[in-house]
Amino acid sequence: MTDNTVDPRRRRFLTGTATVIGGIGAGFAAVPFISSFQPSARAKAIGAPVEVDISKLEPSQRIIQKWRGKPVWIVRRTPEMIEGLKGFAPEVLRDPESDKSAQPGYAKNAWRSENPEYLVLVGVCTHLGCSPSFVPEMDAAGMGSPWNGGFFCPCHGSKFDLAGRVYMGVPAPANMEVPPYQFLTETRLVIGIDKENAA
Numbered sequence: 793m794t795d796n797t798v799d800p801r802r803r804r805f806l807t808g809t810a811t812v813i814g815g816i817g818a819g820f821a822a823v824p825f826i827s828s829f830q831p832s833a834r835a836k837a838i839g840a841p842v843e844v845d846i847s848k849l850e851p852s853q854r855i856i857q858k859w860r861g862k863p864v865w866i867v868r869r870t871p872e873m874i875e876g877l878k879g880f881a882p883e884v885l886r887d888p889e890s891d892k893s894a895q896p897g898y899a900k901n902a903w904r905s906e907n908p909e910y911l912v913l914v915g916v917c918t919h920l921g922c923s924p925s926f927v928p929e930m931d932a933a934g935m936g937s938p939w940n941g942g943f944f945c946p947c948h949g950s951k952f953d954l955a956g957r958v959y960m961g962v963p964a965p966a967n968m969e970v971p972p973y974q975f976l977t978e979t980r981l982v983i984g985i986d987k988e989n990a991a
């Protein structure tokens with residue numbers, strides 16, 4: 793005859809074992825999930841958006857903010873500088889409409905920015921990655937003509953205008969890159985995120 797009575801001590805043991813095994817299973821399942829949605833400190837350091845205060849940036853000045861290990865320049869252009877972006881003869885710039893260059897949609901225009909007054913640019917030459925010098929003066933010595941202000945790369949002589957558009961006849965193949973960015977207020981902007989990618 794089969795004994796159907798259950799020893800309460802044995803039941804407690806079985807129930808406890810099942811709970812522990814279930815707990816281990818849940819633990820293994822939970823670890824990858826947690827690690828997948830919490831960015832590491834390194835990921836934050838190299839990829840996180842950065843906020844910049846531009847309230848002290850005067851017309852014709854530039855400030856530099858590091859983002860993803862690269863220098864990002866913010867230049868406040870004067871009305872004369874904005875005017876100087878127009879009217880280059882077709883043979884002066886390699887990609888005047890920025891058709892073959894890297895920028896968000898809102899920066900694919902004559903001044904390559906959301907607001908003509910502020911240029912935001914990755915400060916890296918598109919030839920071999922040197923960091924060009926800021927030469928904002930009109931007709932600056934040694935820059936040739938036309939020169940309405942811009943950037944000069946001393947490594948191999950590439951020249952860019954004040955929208956980061958590359959001149960013809962220099963080694964750099966493309967305009968300088970415009971990163972994604974967004975104005976939070978009139979004097980604060982965030983680099984690394986924008987309205988186009990925020991959805």
Ligand code: FES
Nearest residue numbers: 917919920945948
């Ligand atoms: S790296 Fe700038 S011209 Fe070569």
